[in-house]
Amino acid sequence: xxxxxxxxxxxxxxxxxxxxxxxxxxxxxxxxxxxxxxxxxxxxxxxxxxxxxxxxxxxxxxxxxxxxxxxxxxxxxxxxxxxxxxxxxxxxxxxxxxxxxxxxxxxxxxxxxxxxxxxxxxxxxxxxxxxxxxxxxxxxxxxxxxxxxxxxxxxxxxxxxxxxxxxxxxxxxxxxxxxxxxxxxxxxxxxxxxxxxxxxxxxxxxxxxxxxxxxxxxxxxxxxxxxxxxxxxxxxxxxxxxxxxxxxxxxxxx
Amino acid sequence: xxxxxxxxxxxxxxxxxxxxxxxxxxxxxxxxxxxxxxxxxxxxxxxxxxxxxxxxxxxxxxxxxxxxxxxxxxxxxxxxxxxxxxxxxxxxxxxxxxxxxxxxxxxxxxxxxxxxxxxxxxxxxxxxxxxxxxxxxxxxxxxxxxxxxxxxxxxxxxxxxxxxxxxxxxxxxxxxxxxxxxxxxxxxxxxxxxxxxxxxxxxxxxxxxxxxxxxxxxxxxxxxxxxxxxxxxxxxxxxxxxxxxxxxxxxxxxxxxxxxxxxxxxxxxxxxxxxxxxxxxxxxxxxxxxxxxxxxxxxxxxxxxxxxxxxxxxxxxxxxxxxxxxxxxxxxxxxxxxxxxxxxxxxxxxxxxxxxxxxxxxxxxxxxxxxxxxxxxxxxxxxxxxxxxxxxxxxxxxxxxxxxxxxxxxxxxxxxxxxxxxxxxxxxxxxxxxxxxxxxxxxxxxxxxxxxxxxxxxxxxxxxxxxxxxxxxxxxxxxxxxxxxxxxxxxxxxxxxxxxxxxxxxxxxxxxxxxxxxxxxxxxxxxxxxxxxxxxxxxxxxxxxxxxxxxxxxxx
Numbered sequence: 001x002x003x004x005x006x007x008x009x010x011x012x013x014x015x016x017x018x019x020x021x022x023x024x025x026x027x028x029x030x031x032x033x034x035x036x037x038x039x040x041x042x043x044x045x046x047x048x049x050x051x052x053x054x055x056x057x058x059x060x061x062x063x064x065x066x067x068x069x070x071x072x073x074x075x076x077x078x079x080x081x082x083x084x085x086x087x088x089x090x091x092x093x094x095x096x097x098x099x100x101x102x103x104x105x106x107x108x109x110x111x112x113x114x115x116x117x118x119x120x121x122x123x124x125x126x127x128x129x130x131x132x133x134x135x136x137x138x139x140x141x142x143x144x145x146x147x148x149x150x151x152x153x154x155x156x157x158x159x160x161x162x163x164x165x166x167x168x169x170x171x172x173x174x175x176x177x178x179x180x181x182x183x184x185x186x187x188x189x190x191x192x193x194x195x196x197x198x199x200x201x202x203x204x205x206x207x208x209x210x211x212x213x214x215x216x217x218x219x220x221x222x223x224x225x226x227x228x229x230x231x232x233x234x235x236x237x238x239x240x241x242x243x244x245x246x247x248x249x250x251x252x253x254x
Numbered sequence: 255x256x257x258x259x260x261x262x263x264x265x266x267x268x269x270x271x272x273x274x275x276x277x278x279x280x281x282x283x284x285x286x287x288x289x290x291x292x293x294x295x296x297x298x299x300x301x302x303x304x305x306x307x308x309x310x311x312x313x314x315x316x317x318x319x320x321x322x323x324x325x326x327x328x329x330x331x332x333x334x335x336x337x338x339x340x341x342x343x344x345x346x347x348x349x350x351x352x353x354x355x356x357x358x359x360x361x362x363x364x365x366x367x368x369x370x371x372x373x374x375x376x377x378x379x380x381x382x383x384x385x386x387x388x389x390x391x392x393x394x395x396x397x398x399x400x401x402x403x404x405x406x407x408x409x410x411x412x413x414x415x416x417x418x419x420x421x422x423x424x425x426x427x428x429x430x431x432x433x434x435x436x437x438x439x440x441x442x443x444x445x446x447x448x449x450x451x452x453x454x455x456x457x458x459x460x461x462x463x464x465x466x467x468x469x470x471x472x473x474x475x476x477x478x479x480x481x482x483x484x485x486x487x488x489x490x491x492x493x494x495x496x497x498x499x500x501x502x503x504x505x506x507x508x509x510x511x512x513x514x515x516x517x518x519x520x521x522x523x524x525x526x527x528x529x530x531x532x533x534x535x536x537x538x539x540x541x542x543x544x545x546x547x548x549x550x551x552x553x554x555x556x557x558x559x560x561x562x563x564x565x566x567x568x569x570x571x572x573x574x575x576x577x578x579x580x581x582x583x584x585x586x587x588x589x590x591x592x593x594x595x596x597x598x599x600x601x602x603x604x605x606x607x608x609x610x611x612x613x614x615x616x617x618x619x620x621x622x623x624x625x626x627x628x629x630x631x632x633x634x635x636x637x638x639x640x641x642x643x644x645x646x647x648x649x650x651x652x653x654x655x656x657x658x659x660x661x662x663x664x665x666x667x668x669x670x671x672x673x674x675x676x677x678x679x680x681x682x683x684x685x686x687x688x689x690x691x692x693x694x695x696x697x698x699x700x701x702x703x704x705x706x707x708x709x710x711x712x713x714x715x716x717x718x719x720x721x722x723x724x725x726x727x728x729x730x731x732x733x734x735x736x737x738x739x740x741x742x743x744x745x746x747x748x749x750x751x752x753x754x755x756x757x758x759x760x761x762x763x764x765x766x767x768x769x770x771x772x773x774x775x776x777x778x779x780x781x782x783x784x785x786x787x788x789x790x791x792x793x794x795x796x797x798x799x800x801x802x803x804x805x806x807x808x809x810x
Contacts, residue, residue: 069791072715072810088655099674100685100713113659114672125662132658181791186761193785219712
C-alpha cells in the first residue's frame with residue numbers, strides 16, 4: 001500500500017496512526033503464510049458450491065442481498081460454520097437478528113458480537129471491527145458510495161477478514177440472492193414449520209462471473225424422509241407445490 | 255518442638271475463648287430485625303437448635319420439636335437455621351476481636367479463640383484482657399459475649415460458657431465435673447452413660463489404652479480432651495486482604511480525561527495488589543465523589559480479567575455517562591472532546607430515570623470537580639481459575655477481537671456492543687438475552703427448563719423488538735378472532751402487514767395459547783400465536799393479544 005493511500009486512510013479515520021506499522025507487518029506475514037487452505041473459512045456443504053473458492057476466502061467481500069424471503073437465514077448459515085469452528089464474527093446494524101436462530105444453526109454465541117444501532121458511525125464501526133474480527137456482517141443504514149466501499153474492501157483485504165454486506169453493495173466479489181423458499185410441515189390449520197428449502201443463486205465477478213444455483217435446506221439439511229429429494233428439486237423454483245410432510249412418529253402410530 | 259514433657263502439655267497453650275451465647279438466635283434476630291427480647295427459636299430439622307432467654311423462660315429448650323415448643327410458648331417466633339447467615343453475622347464480631355488481639359481462630363459461628371499470652375501480657379493480666387475484649391465486642395457490634403481462659407481450646411470453650419478463668423494446669427480438674435455430653439459425640443456419650451460414666455472426670459479415669467482398644471481412635475481423642483490435654487494449635491485465620499484502592503485528587507479533576515489519567519495509575523496499583531495475592535477480579539465497583547459530596551457508583555462485570563486499560567476505559571464510560579446521560583444511540587464521538595465537569599456549559603445531565611441498573615447517579619449534574627476515585631474489586635477469583643486457550647492462537651484471536659470491540663465501545667459507549675446469551679422464555683425475544691460485550695454472560699431465566707408453550711424449533715431469523723401491527727382476514731374479509739376454547743373463528747385467508755396490500759395465506763397453524771404470570775396482574779400476558787406461510791414465500795409468526803394482531807417474528 002502506498003504512503004498516500006495510508007495517509008488517506010488516516011485522514012478518514014479508518015486507521016489509527018499507531019496501527020499503521022503493525023498493519024504493514026501483518027500484511028507481509030500474511031503474504032508469506034496465508035496461502036492455500038488456511039486462507040479459507042469452512043462453509044456448510046450446500047453453500048460451498050455457491051462460492052468459487054468452496055469456502056469463505058479471507059479478504060473477500062461476499063454480499064447477501066436482503067429483502068427476499070430466506071435472506072436472513074442464508075446470512076446466518078453463511079457465518080455459522082466459521083463461527084462454530086472458532087472464528088469471531090461481528091454484526092453491525094441488524095437490530096432484529098434472531099440470535100436464537102443463529103444458535104440453532106451452530107453459531108457459538110460467545111463469539112458473535114452485535115452492534116445493533118451504530119447510527120451514522122456504521123462505517124467507522126465496520127472498519128474497527130474488520131481490524132479484530134474474522135467476519136463482519138454489515139447492513140448499511142444508507143446508500144454506500146463507491147469510494148467508501150473501496151476503502152472498506154481494502155481494509156478487509158489487508159486484515160484478511162471477510163466483509164459480508166447485507167444489502168446492496170458495489171464491488172462485491174460474490175452476491176448471494178435467494179429466489180424463493182418453500183416451507184414444509186405447515187398445513188391448513190395444523191402442523192408447524194419444520195424444514196424449508198431456499199433457492200439461492202450466486203453471481204459476481206472474476207471466478208464467480210458464471211451464476212451458480214443451489215438449494216439450501218435450513219435448518220440443517222435433514223429434509224423430512226418423505227419430502228422431495230433435495231437433489232431432485234435443484235432446478236425447482238417457488239412453484240413447487242406445497243406438500244404436507246408426514247411426521248414419522250405419526251406414521252408409526254397409525 | 256517436643257510434646258513429650260507432660261508439664262509442657264499441661265500448660266503449653268493458654269487459650270482465650272470469646273463465646274456469644276445463643277449465637278444462631280442472635281444472628282437470626284439481627285438479620286430478620288426481631289428484638290432479642292422477643293421469644294425466638296431457631297429450628298434445624300424440625301427441632302429447636304437455640305432459643306432466646308425469654309423463650310427459655312417459657313420452657314423451650316434445645317432438642318424440642320416445633321409443635322411442642324409452640325405449645326409451651328404460643329407467641330414463639332420460629333426461624334429456620336441458616337449456617338451461612340450465622341457465619342456472616344459473626345464476621346463483625348471476629349473483626350472486633352481482631353482489632354484487639356491478632357491471630358483469631360474461628361471455632362464455630364458464635365465462638366472464636368485467640369492465644370491468651372499476647373493480650374494478657376499487653377493488657378496486664380488475663381482478666382483485664384478478658385474484660386477489654388467483652389467491652390470491645392459490645393461497643394463495636396452491640397453483641398453480648400462471655401470470655402473464658404483455660405489450657406486448650408476444649409477447656410476454654412467450657413470456661414467461656416460460665417465465664418471463668420481456669421488457672422494454668424487446672425484444666426483437668428475444671429473439666430472433671432462436667433457432664434460427658436460436653437464431648438459432643440452422641441454415640442460415645444450414649445454408651446458411656448449406659449456404662450454408668452456420667453462425668454468427664456469419670457471418663458478421664460479410664461485407662462487410655464483400654465479406651466482406644468474398646469472405642470476407637472476418636473474416643474481416644476475425646477479421652478485426651480477430657481483429661482485436659484488439648485494440643486491442637488489455634489488455626490488462626492489470615493485477615494482477608496484489603497484490596498480496594500483509593501485516589502484523592504488534589505486539585506480536583508474537572509475534566510474527564512484528567513480523572514481517567516489519574517485512574518490509570520490507580521488501576522495499575524490495583525492490578526499489582528491483586529497480582530501480589532495471586533487473584534484476578536471479575537467484578538469491579540467504581541466510585542467517584544465530587545467536592546460537594548455527589549457520587550456515582552457502578553458495578554462493572556467482566557467475563558475475563560480486567561486489565562489496567564480496561565479499568566480506565568470503564569471509568570471513562572462511567573464519567574461520560576454521568577455527564578451526558580446515556581450511552582445508547584449514535585451520539586457524537588465523545589472521546590475527542592474532553593468534557594468539563596461542573597460549570598454551566600456542556601452537555602445535558604444524567605437523568606436518574608436513565609441510569610442503568612446498578613448505577614446510582616447523584617440527583618442532577620455534578621456541580622464540582624472529582625476529588626476521590628475508589629476501585630473496589632468485588633468478584634475476586636484465584637488467577638489460575640481463569641483458563642486461557644491451550645494453544646496460543648485461541649487466546650490471540652480472543653484478545654484481538656476484544657481490542658477491536660473495546661474500540662467500538664469507546665466510540666459508541668459500552669452498551670452499543672452486545673452479545674447474546676441463551677435464556678429461557680416463551681416469546682422469541684425471550685430466547686436470548688443481550689448483554690454488553692465484556693459483561694458476565696448470565697441468562698435472565700434458566701434456558702434448560704421446559705417452558706411449556708414455547709415455540710418449537712426452528713427459531714425465527716428476524717425477531718422484532720417492537721411487533722408490527724397486521725390485519726388478518728377470514729374467507730369473507732371478516733376479522734378472525736380466537737374463542738375462549740382456543741379455536742380460530744375462521745380460517746386465516748389474507749394478511750396485510752402495516753398497511754401493505756393484503757397477501758394470500760397458503761397455509762397456517764394455530765392458535766397456540768400462551769398465558770404467562772396470570773398470578774401477577776401487572777406482568778400477566780395472554781396471547782394466541784399462529785404460524786402462517788404467505789403466497790410470496792414469507793413465513794410469519796403472528797400474535798393475537800388484546801384483540802389486535804401483531805407480527806412478532808419472521809421466519810426469514
